[in-house]
Amino acid sequence: MTTTLITGANKGLGHETARRLVAAGHTVYVGSRDAGRGRRAAERLGARPLVLDVTDDASVAAAVRAVEEDGGGLDVLVNNAGVEGDPAGAADVTADLFREIFETNVFGVVRVTHAFLPLLRRSKTPVVVNVSSALASKTLVGAPDTSMYAYPGVAYPASKAAVNMITVQFAKAFPEMRVNAVEPGFTATDLNGHRGTQTVERGAEIIVRMAQVRPDGPTGGYFDIHGFLPW
Template sequence: MTTTFITGANKSLGYETARRLIEAGHTVIVGARDPERGQTAADALGARFVQIEVTDDASVAAAADDIGAHEGGVDVLINNAGVFGPHIPAEKLTAADAGEVFGVNVLGIVRVTHAFLPLLRKSANPVIVNVSSGMGSFTATHDPGRVEGRAVAPLYTASKAAVTMLTTQYAKAWPDVKVNAADPGYTATDFNGHSGPQTVTEGTDAIVELATIGADGPTGTLRDRHGELGW
């Protein structure tokens, strides 16, 4: 049985990823910062809930300890928790705004990955999936034919570019762990007022694909639901 832990799994992409992986036979642990919403989501899914605030060292350590005590380890870690940041003109963005966005989207991944790596290494096929974005891809954001090429969101895009670089560096550093990044694409979620043309199920295609790779699967890649995406 594959044990999978997902951060930010109480709604949207995280919740749908959890649902699909449970359907695929995974034992899923739902991670969320809000205990009430997290428990409600876990109950609806038939999963176990573990509270985690990815910006807090003590919370992340407690979550890792909890899972270590109950499940003994994890096979798949999905770093899904993320924020978009304020919807304001670029000239009004502050260092405090950047700290909030990078604190969740980048430092949160570093914090969680650091805490969970010992649990992952108990697996015969450890896998990490970092939920990134095509908006962090230089290729996509410089293509005027793509929606990413027309968007202006300095902090979010910069944070997701950092996520993809973290992914490639972790993959080089840990040849025993498969580390990949997933681009959900423009999906109808709370992030965009449910304006995206893709369904939440389509948005989780790349995440689920990367979460279910075998020992011969890829590492150090960024993929969307159509295949590998340029950096």
């Protein structure tokens, strides 16, 4: 049995990813900051609730203890929790805004991955999926013929670019793991006020696919549903 933890899984892409992986036979922990929402989501999905605030060291440590006491293992970690924040442009962005967005999108990924690393390293087939964005691609954001070029914000793309570098460095450090970054696409979720142009079912496809990557599959990569993305 594959045991999987998904952060921010009580709604949106995390919830749909959990649904799909439960259907695939995974034992899934639904990570959620709010205990009530997490419990209700887990009940709907046939999953296990796990109170987990990726911005809080004590919460993450307690989550590790809970998983250890429950069964002791973890095979797949999906770092899905994220925020967009204010898409302030270069003239208006502040260090405080960077700090707010990085706390969840970057420090949260490092905090959770570091804390669960001992459990992942016990697995025979450990996998880490970091939910990134096409806005992390300097190639795409810098190309006038792409939709990403028009995005004005600085902090959110920078946070996801940092996630991509974290992905590469962790993949190099732990060659026995499959560690990849994924771009779900512009999906209608709370993150973007449901302005997204595709469903969560479509958006979750690449997350689900990479959560089930085989031990001989890619690692240190950056993918959308169609394949490799340019850095």
